[in-house]
Amino acid sequence: KTRCDIIRKEVEKNYSKKGTNWCIIPVRKDSDQGALSLTQIGDQSLIEIALSQALRATQVNQVIITTNDRRVYDHIIKNKFDNVKIDLRPDDISLPNVPIENTIDYLLNKYVSEFGKPEIIAIANYEYPLRDPAYIDKLIDVITLFNAESSFSVIERKGNLFKHEGNGLTGFSTNKKLRLERDVIYEDLGGLHAFKMDVFERTGNTAGAISTHILMDQASSMKVATEFDLNIIKALIKSKNE
Numbered sequence: 001k002t003r004c005d006i007i008r009k010e011v012e013k014n015y016s017k018k019g020t021n022w023c024i025i026p027v028r029k030d031s032d033q034g035a036l037s038l039t040q041i042g043d044q045s046l047i048e049i050a051l052s053q054a055l056r057a058t059q060v061n062q063v064i065i066t067t068n069d070r071r072v073y074d075h076i077i078k079n080k081f082d083n084v085k086i087d088l089r090p091d092d093i094s095l096p097n098v099p100i101e102n103t104i105d106y107l108l109n110k111y112v113s114e115f116g117k118p119e120i121i122a123i124a125n126y127e128y129p130l131r132d133p134a135y136i137d138k139l140i141d142v143i144t145l146f147n148a149e150s151s152f153s154v155i156e157r158k159g160n161l162f163k164h165e166g167n168g169l170t171g172f173s174t175n176k177k178l179r180l181e182r183d184v185i186y187e188d189l190g191g192l193h194a195f196k197m198d199v200f201e202r203t204g205n206t207a208g209a210i211s212t213h214i215l216m217d218q219a220s221s222m223k224v225a226t227e228f229d230l231n232i233i234k235a236l237i238k239s240k241n242e
Contacts, residue, residue: 059137068091120143127225131216150199150206155218
């Protein structure tokens with residue numbers, strides 16, 4: 001929280017211009033039985049929690065939920081959330097093997113005339129219900145502060161790592177008792193990624209040549225991927241509220 005505040009104040013002090021920034025929450029239809037994004041945690045679903053996180057980010061001008069799941073679309077429409085665009089995207093760009101760049105291109109073509117051309121686009125995945133909304137601002141701020149082209153949310157992996165090369169396990173070169181910062185391994189967790197619009201226009205990619213990162217706390221990086229994860233997060237929320 002302190003790091004987020006320091007970076008926010010630094011950007012406010014040295015960068016007066018505030019561009020138009022979008023936050024996109026993509027939701028892919030994952031099952032005919034039940035939508036994970038509509039799973040309830042307390043009195044809110046996962047998609048509603050992600051939406052509230054994005055709406056609390058001060059550096060975001062427009063929030064767009066894009067999904068090919070009619071159940072999610074109808075849920076958002078029914079509950080009439082303010083300042084949110086809900087988009088029902090085609091199935092052919094929502095398949096697991098189709099890159100997110102296809103969806104970004106589709107949304108830009110559809111909504112730039114309505115919301116204005118964004119300077120930075122942030123992508124916030126919905127599977128992180130304990131994520132602090134301040135990280136969305138920080139994700140955007142570090143691009144401005146460090147003159148980067150993209151940014152990612154990560155956690156540090158401090159244990160020794162190995163790969164299998166056919167004849168057993170081989171350790172990574174970073175497996176040392178003493179580590180410098182350049183030797184630290186980072187894992188993409190926290191469900192946040194941002195990039196400059198001009199980079200996407202120039203390369204067609206959401207990862208720029210110069211990328212920076214934000215380091216997530218343990219709770220904010222907890223992902224709901226299994227029923228076990230869901231039960232742990234529910235228990236943590238219940239314990240916090242007691």
